[in-house]
Amino acid sequence: MSRTLHRDVAVIGGGLVGSSAALALRRMGFSVVLLDKGFCGAQASGVNYGGVRRQGRPPEQIALSQRAHAIWPRLKDLIGIDGEFVRSGHLKLARTGAEMASLEAYAARVADLGLDLELIGGNRLRERFPWIAGDVMGASLCAGDGHANPRLVSAAFAHAARHAGVDILEHTPVSHVEKALDGFHLSASSNTDIKARFVINSAGAWAGPFAEAFGEPVPLYAIYPSMIVTEPLDVFMTVNIGAEGGGIYARQVERGNCIVGGMRGEPLAEPDFSRPTGSGAVTIMNRAAALFPALRHAYAIRFWSGTEGEMADRNPVIGFSRTTPNLIHAFGFSGAGFQIAPGVGEVLAELVRDGESRTPIQAFAIDRFARTTQGSRADNVLCGEAAGALGQQISARRFAGSALRIE
Template structure:
């Protein structure tokens, strides 16, 4: 029998869930108070990485990475995926010791996708990196994709399979009804056998309405893009002791991002940049690539991300409602995982045991009783 499913949130995770659930023949409705990819999924740094993942996330990241290799076959385009590799650069011997411990930890867990490289190998791969850098940690096959193209491709595939999207309307109420849910949004009422919470930074509000609040906070990762310059960089670069996501696109522009946050206002659905934070990221870049001091920044922006205290997402069934599934709180590193999230959600809807371990992501970890 067809299940009526309402997905709240049309970011990459909501669109991924819509694709997989509509593929199974379910009646899927996606509701977003803005539009697909507006606040996080379509405006992030686009990292497709296994490098640096929390051990609990590695199985999901590995599975998602495999899906990225055949993205075109699944959603009709490659989403700008470029497997150029990623390198976390060490700026000191202390950084190298830290990276060596990371490599050893992963090996003890049975993973070998991250490995140390020395200074000579670092400069072979990144000739323009500062001379004081003694090496790094590399992950071949990681890379980046175009966020907005990716969200749009997943949305279009879901629509082609019969999913319906309602944008610009906000969920204002949920109430139990005949074993399912009445979902009120934008003056309309939708009935759902199952509700899927992919509402990102606003997922906490939904959880409160469901009676299971979570300690979610909204943050605003900031990004900068430069003028076009001559090619100098292939892999995506991160720093070991400082926040950084640094990459050069095929058109010559350079994206500078990382963990530096701006100002977020969830009531007005806005994120603003902070000049001091942008300066901090710029200083990191100039430390690693001195010539960048002469390059002009042409645009800056900030997204709105849902961040959990332990930096891990919430994925799985509600703790108190059998017909609610959560997939939110990816803490500014969930873009790549969108390729696998929908599969997990569809397994949960079908009452199948997910093929990937999701126990660490249960919402129950925030409940003491």
Template sequence: MQVIVLGGGLMGSSAAFFLARRGASVTLIDTGAIGAGATVASFGNIRRTGRNLEQLPLAHRARALWAEAERLLGRDVEFRATGHLRLIFDADGLADMRAYAEAARPRGLDLEELDAETLRRRFPGVGAAIAASFSPQDGSANPRLVGPAFAEAAARLGARVLPHTAVTGIAATDAGFAVDTSRGTLSAEVLLNCAGARGKEIAARFDEEVPLTIHGPQMGVTEPLPHRILPVVGMWSRDHGAYLRQVERGNVVFGGGVERVPVAPETGLARADPARLPAQLRKVVRLLPALRDVTVIRQWSGSEGYVADMLPVMGRSHTTPGLFHAFGFCGHGFQLGPGVGDAMAELILSGRCETPLAPFDIGRFAA
């Protein structure tokens, strides 16, 4: 089977890899560099804690694949199962954590509750939280490495990878699809829409409207410091919770804490807002007070697609045979990436998927 994958972020590149691994003839197209969109702007969080419960089966599938990433891809993408620690500062946060833990347990996610004394003994230096949750098998990976690693591994399996390729037209044909590009017209039986924030535009070409808006995360990184923070650290919060992790070279990457930045729809470019940094850092320092006097060396952002119900679009088109979608991951897609690629490859090539995808079906917007 011939498949064209539109979008070379983590979703598209992993789909290209798993499709090629299952024997499909794959062409992966991106208008920019592979993995240079929302993927590279990501925090790199491999987090199941707090995720929408309907996403947990997909998140478990993805977590198993993250553990195999180095073997599958032939290179280290810096996946580390250092754990995910989520601090609680008030009664609302404690109630939310306990309710989530109870609901997630029968769905395969066990969260450990830490009281204040245990938290400070096991994780000295964290902020003055009243409690925390800990998920020991979660962690992080390097967003700058993983998209290109999947694409390179797909190419070794025979996939054609076309970065910096403009798409000027897409049409359904009797044989499948014709995609007009700056490299000529490409054809395939199947078209997989992994175009991220631009996925809405491709779906609309086939009369499928998705209520998606584009926003950007407010990300930053500090100067290198002695490496002392093992887990990813976040917070249970009903407003904008901050999060951070320390990479092995010592820098502390952080995000959240403030509203996401706007993105110009005509360009798709997102810029971090320096005016929001003080409010963001107040929450970051609440997580880890020792960062109070540390220098921030860089800020960045990127275009992310947010669907109105905060669930992604995944599965078959309802209007066009051979068209499939996997986009709109609402800023929470990095952990899901390998699971999305594997699930879509299974669905496209076998007609079924062992992971339930019905909650993400594009047909939910038809009314």
């Protein structure tokens, strides 16, 4: 039997952005339905590295990041668990003089934005963090940053939203979205029709076809970050580690496992799915062993990858559509959405309620990518294959079956 749901807001994509927005909207009193092709939080939101950092973000993201920064310590009150959030600090390493100069320039650029960065020279770095080896010139420390468990946090936001009264429809791909005089009409699997006043496109790596169908094409690309987790070791890594110029990031959890990343996986024949590469795994393990002697000869027990959406300028799209009233976009977080997602959820809820947000988001407007040619579906209808590609998070993890030793 078919059913029709009448809701204030329909959220497409059940990642951390979508579920946090749904929760914030419900707490404001709106009726909300959240649709996901797979399980909520099973894609990028649940398989990312877990860094909760403000350091290193473009200055235009800092206000939003600071808003999210205030939410993370309150997770238990908000979603029922702390998500293994630890305010460990985030240490960004410089391996060359040029990289150290870059860290110094960044610290000066954000000096008035509340990050309280501490620049550390090479000698002092070795005194404070003797477990870091190699030719490291110095570092920048943001003591208030940290890390958390994405597999717990993402699922918990969706659970809290459901508990608050959000209709969460998992394994429910959207097949049709249409703008009508009274709002939006959506058709989904399980013979479900939805009528909503607002639609939020929080579709992650699959948001592009949706935006283009409403006349707003964007340069959104899929990327496949790849991570490794080691066997439990004695705890030695006291901060969340990054590196200027990229190439490696690492953290250690209370149980002793180290999570290490810095390489990309590759898509499978069905590009929604990805897996790590053998060469990438070996490369990142060797980098980790060179920087962290405690990891030499440790076993890597699990490998995984996921699919994320990256924008050409590495800033997300957040805000109202410029072509379609009451359509809101929130996607393209370029591998750095985990920390800011709870803040983005609050911003999206404010946009629905107030038509604007108290947090500046002008830099993330979708019309910064305006093109001279519009999408082929100028009648504001999304259907067929494009709808099937929308941000319904799909579990894309592929774990290696054998353990490898870091040499």
